Amino acid sequence: MKEYVLMKGNEAIAEAAILAGADAYFGYPITPQSEVLEYLMAEKPHERTGMVVLQAESEVAAINMVYGGAGCGRKVFTSSSSPGISLKQEGLSYIAGAELPCLVVNVVRAGPGLGTIQTAQSDYFQSVKGGGHGDYRLIVLAPASVQEMADFVGLGFDLAFKYRNPAMILTDGALGQMMEKVMFSEQQPRMTEFPEWATTGKSPGRERNIITSLDLDSAQQEKFNLKLQAKYRKMEEEEVRYELIDCQDAEYLLVAYGTSARICQKSVQLAREKGIKVGLLRPITLFPFPKKPLKDMAPNLKGILSVEMSAGQMVEDVLLAVNGRVRVEHFGRMGGMIPSPDEITGALENIFIKGTDHG
Amino acid sequence: MAENLKTQDIIKAENLVYSKTPVLTDNVMHYCPGCGHGTAHRLIAEVIEEMDIQADTIGIAPVGCSVLMYNYLDIDMQQAAHGRAPAIATAVKRLMPAKYVFTYQGDGDLAAIGTAETIHACNRGENIAIFFVNNGIYGMTGGQMAPTTLPNMKSSTSPYGRDVELMGNPLKITELVAQLPGTWYVTRQAVHTPSAVRKAKKAVRRAFENQKLKKGLSLIEIVSNCNSGWKMSPVQANAWMEENMLPFYPLGDIKLEGNLLAKE
Numbered sequence: 001m002k003e004y005v006l007m008k009g010n011e012a013i014a015e016a017a018i019l020a021g022a023d024a025y026f027g028y029p030i031t032p033q034s035e036v037l038e039y040l041m042a043e044k045p046h047e048r049t050g051m052v053v054l055q056a057e058s059e060v061a062a063i064n065m066v067y068g069g070a071g072c073g074r075k076v077f078t079s080s081s082s083p084g085i086s087l088k089q090e091g092l093s094y095i096a097g098a099e100l101p102c103l104v105v106n107v108v109r110a111g112p113g114l115g116t117i118q119t120a121q122s123d124y125f126q127s128v129k130g131g132g133h134g135d136y137r138l139i140v141l142a143p144a145s146v147q148e149m150a151d152f153v154g155l156g157f158d159l160a161f162k163y164r165n166p167a168m169i170l171t172d173g174a175l176g177q178m179m180e181k182v183m184f185s186e187q188q189p190r191m192t193e194f195p196e197w198a199t200t201g202k203s204p205g206r207e208r209n210i211i212t213s214l215d216l217d218s219a220q221q222e223k224f225n226l227k228l229q230a231k232y233r234k235m236e237e238e239e240v241r242y243e244l245i246d247c248q249d250a251e252y253l254l255v256a257y258g259t260s261a262r263i264c265q266k267s268v269q270l271a272r273e274k275g276i277k278v279g280l281l282r283p284i285t286l287f288p289f290p291k292k293p294l295k296d297m298a299p300n301l302k303g304i305l306s307v308e309m310s311a312g313q314m315v316e317d318v319l320l321a322v323n324g325r326v327r328v329e330h331f332g333r334m335g336g337m338i339p340s341p342d343e344i345t346g347a348l349e350n351i352f353i354k355g356t357d358h359g
Numbered sequence: 360m361a362e363n364l365k366t367q368d369i370i371k372a373e374n375l376v377y378s379k380t381p382v383l384t385d386n387v388m389h390y391c392p393g394c395g396h397g398t399a400h401r402l403i404a405e406v407i408e409e410m411d412i413q414a415d416t417i418g419i420a421p422v423g424c425s426v427l428m429y430n431y432l433d434i435d436m437q438q439a440a441h442g443r444a445p446a447i448a449t450a451v452k453r454l455m456p457a458k459y460v461f462t463y464q465g466d467g468d469l470a471a472i473g474t475a476e477t478i479h480a481c482n483r484g485e486n487i488a489i490f491f492v493n494n495g496i497y498g499m500t501g502g503q504m505a506p507t508t509l510p511n512m513k514s515s516t517s518p519y520g521r522d523v524e525l526m527g528n529p530l531k532i533t534e535l536v537a538q539l540p541g542t543w544y545v546t547r548q549a550v551h552t553p554s555a556v557r558k559a560k561k562a563v564r565r566a567f568e569n570q571k572l573k574k575g576l577s578l579i580e581i582v583s584n585c586n587s588g589w590k591m592s593p594v595q596a597n598a599w600m601e602e603n604m605l606p607f608y609p610l611g612d613i614k615l616e617g618n619l620l621a622k623e
Binding site: 023024026052054056057058060061062064065066067068069071072074076090091094098199200201202203204208209210211212213214 | 413414415416417419420426427429432433434435436437438439440443446447448449450451453454455458475476479
């Protein structure tokens with residue numbers, strides 16, 4: 001019988017991965033995501049499903065272990081928080097370049113540098129714009145509840161294998177640490193057959209498989225770059241996910257993901273109590289970004305407020321999406337500070353209605 | 360002898376004394392004439408053929424001169440980021456414990472940028488083989504100083520010789536990892552003479568066979584010349600290697616069956 005359990009977001013990710021039939025996890029401790037590795041070690045998934053769990057010597061080693069496991073066609077994942085994700089960028093670039101499927105979880109904390117262990121959303125750029133060297137993209141999923149933290153593990157693996165591309169769950173310290181009810185899906189069996197490109201040992205019947213991102217011939221390398229870009233355009237056509245809340249009659253729109261979207265739901269309610277017609281667009285995929293719904297809604301809006309716990313990163317994608325059709329401003333807190341619903345409603349009023357704040 | 364043989368006699372199977380192992384592809388190697396990489400590749404390929412493990416072997420290529428190793432060995436291979444091959448091999452082996460897994464790395468890759476991955480794979484006792492080609496220089500990038508460059512040895516980034524006061528000392532990483540409980544077999548070999556090649560091949564074979572024991576990691580260092588980087592002819596480079604490299608990096612087993620060998 002399926003029932004709800006009360007669990008931390010980080011633990012939900014770990015449990016969901018075991019249930020999704022993941023083959024391996026490689027990680028390194030960092031606050032506020034260490035519960036992923038702790039939960040996996042305590043759960044003994046090698047006994048439950050045969051899953052491999054290994055604490056690596058560094059985030060660099062962990063992401064390269066992911067490369068190795070993904071190269072064998074296995075369902076492998078890692079998790080970390082912002083400074084650790086910075087260290088993984090080299091590996092992510094190689095994984096994208098070698099077209100390997102894998103899942104990376106970033107439980108974001110405030111930066112730059114060591115910053116603080118408190119929650120933030122200031123890793124948007126390094127997640128959706130590439131992050132490492134070269135032209136590449138990650139599939140980026142942004143959960144807004146512990147339930148979605150769990151659900152997006154399976155979704156992330158599915159999309160990663162569908163496109164042979166690394167997928168990232170971009171969440172934050174608040175969602176990682178908070179406890180909520182969550183219902184898990186049934187245990188999926190681990191894979192027994194592996195993709196034809198995987199390095200599983202060259203059986204006599206086939207050519208050898210090579211996992212590499214190297215092509216010294218510029219013309220060939222450009223051809224490969226174009227192939228990657230075509231893949232990213234296909235994602236933009238087929239994989240955009242978002243949620244609309246109270247948008248039917250909205251004159252103003254809040255755009256927010258993750259923890260900020262949770263807070264904005266309350267802000268919408270508070271604003272509507274004051275008679276301001278506000279809606280919320282919550283991007284679920286940050287790459288591909290929901291450009292089209294924003295573009296389509298823009299002519300009917302008086303203003304868009306992009307709300308993010310950062311200095312204003314996602315707002316650039318909102319601006320590109322509406323391309324001048326409507327005024328777009330950013331509101332955010334930084335350094336681990338979480339905005340209150342009132343603060344956001346107040347910012348909306350001050351910027352767009354009273355005009356006392358120019359955004 | 361040979362002049363009395365006709366072509367049809369020469370090609371008879373009973374007169375065959377040497378052939379290329381089918382585990383090597385027909386691709387023309389890009390290595391400089393006289394470099395040890397070609398011989399080291401061939402030894403690994405021959406052992407894979409002799410043990411009949413072509414379908415069960417996964418190799419990890421490094422960044423450096425041997426980055427394109429996957430063009431030459433007819434086995435499944437992954438190409439690693441610079442220095443990360445032992446981390447990749449760790450995952451491959453843990454996910455497919457019945458397979459034979461090896462990395463092939465140069466001195467800059469293994470002993471500079473990949474030091475952490477090397478030491479921790481060794482210390483965890485991963486059941487893999489590491490083939491470590493040490494030529495005391497960064498070959499592919501044009502002859503810069505490596506972690507294994509000898510004191511006073513010239514390179515493009517130590518043009519007046521390696522000044523250990525300024526640039527630090529060469530790292531004997533093979534002796535270092537032999538101290539770790541996770542290593543089962545640690546040896547230093549060379550491939551510049553026929554007898555050295557025969558000994559090196561035995562070491563390569565042992566490194567593959569050890570994986571069946573699940574006792575820990577085997578690291579085979581192969582001291583090689585880099586005649587291009589050293590700005591010498593292949594013959595001069597081998598002579599220089601014997602006179603200078605081998606006294607500092609002496610050949611022979613360092614650790615056998617998990618036991619450090621006493622120095623003579």
